[in-house]
Amino acid sequence: MKTVEVRTIEKMYKLGKIGVPVLRGVSLSIEQGEFVSIMGPSGSGKSTLMYIIGCLDRPTRGEIYIKEKKVSDLSDRALAHLRGREIGFVFQTFNLIPRSSAQKNVELPMTYQNISRRARKRKAEALLEKVGLGDRLRHRPNELSGGECQRVAIARALVNDPIILLADEPTGNLDSKAGEEIMELFEELNEDGKTIVVVTHDQDIARRTQKIIRLKDGKITGGDIIGN
């Protein structure tokens, strides 16, 4: 099944009165269980493409299908619900709530769904355990290392069992050892069947995925399938 499909996406950003094209007709599809990287130099539109796939931004033109259902004309409210249930985001800068514990951070997406307090707690604990932070539940982000923060963020992204995990330069703020651990975690998750898209400009990161989509000046310039 196609988890995500985008058809001839165009995106213009307005800078003052001038419209700057960021994406110029991008089409792609991602199958269930794939581990894909989107590569390109900065300004190529790779992050924009990822956020459009994640329904966090709307394309100027083009259509998006999630689980083969068209979502590009849904209301803001419906998109918020969709993001909450089907998409998991991982960011370069983690974006954890500094005042809340690791466990509370992981619980956050569940608070916007109808999930009981006890179920949320259980789920958050189980996921933190899974990413190797079972002993850090009560720690706040400033008491955790960068790698640990990113693992909290991954646990948060997984908490509503999304059909796709979208990561924007997930190792960009980490040292190579922590970055390596994060990539191993992604590989593990993918082996469990999770569909993952990683946006990166790092060749070494991209090479560890199964498929690389190369983007330049808002267009797909090529795709490599990497045989394992």
Next chain:
Amino acid sequence: MDPIEPFITAFESIRSSKARSFLTTLGILIAVAAVIANVSIGTGFQVYWEEAVTGMGSNLIMIIPQEAGALNDRELDAVRATPGVVEASPLQNDNARVRFMSETKRLMVSGVTKEYQQVGNLELEEGDFLSDQDTFAAVLGYDVAHDKFSRNISVRSPIEITVKRSNGEECTETFIVKGIIKHSRALPLGMQYSFHPDELIFIPESTLSEMLDEKGYAIFASAESMDKVEGVTEEIEDRLDRLLGVMKISRMEPPYTIMKQKEILEMIQKSTGFLSSMLLAIALVSLVVGSIGIMNIMLVTVTERTREIGLMKAVGATKFDVLITFLVESGMLGLVGGAFGVALGVGFCKIIPIINLPLPPPVTPIEWVFIGLGVALAVGIVSGIYPAYKAARMRPLEALRYE
């Protein structure tokens, strides 16, 4: 969304910046404190009023001389003879030095006749009130007998009273305590002629005027009932004017004024009106300032947490969820200010009797505590509407990328 979650978020946010939150809510705090203090003072007065009316009797008529010696025995007889007057007593107050054992205190001495017991609504704890035959007998107010001196004064004890004449000479006499008045519910009206009976020493008027070498006094009379006060007052006026040769048509000012208990109470209530309107003005200004303060700090908070708002939206929060999150926070800020304000207002009221402000002890009605909190909450929420709306309509991606 889980309805409890915004409260936890708000609590964590406020807790993480205590000093800022406190300063923000200062306006609300002062406003609520001022309202609580104001209402408490007003209610205190109400209670005081009711007690004064029942304690001293609202059928009291006070005739106060405007010139020294204007009212004398002739006028007193005329008042006593006026139909509708039950009793009338002269009343002359003077500052005196009072010695008991080896202690000396400054106290107020009242020269009265036996009728004052009925007029002043006094009940005796011990002994008897003054009679016409007494000369050097004294009846003590409750506090004079029990609190003013280190040792209780009992009936038949001798006390020494020293008064100063207008020519500077002093006159000392020894009095025997004849009676002690029960703790009185009548209240100090803060006027020259009405001190709290608990703090007075009553001696015969004739003795006091001899000691002072001065004639003339105020006349306190009681009417048969409250609804007769008006008519009796007019009748007394007519009789005194005739006696003193006051011509109404010549618009001559009579050398006395007549005050009714009711009027005095109204006068005092008016004097508290100034304090009341000042407190209300403070409350209103503070409320506006407080509201702007909360709005300002919420705008700062929303800007500071722009990326957090982006994240909330990325993980499934709708506009409404974001709106509620920030409205709860601003409402909670208001409520915290309100709670501290109530505490400050009640505290202020507790201090009033301690620092001897000339006000009856304030009484805080419980419903005003809730009104205070409710207004604080409402101001918090209203002030938060614009910042929360601003947060809610942020575009998620722009918010996430905000630097």
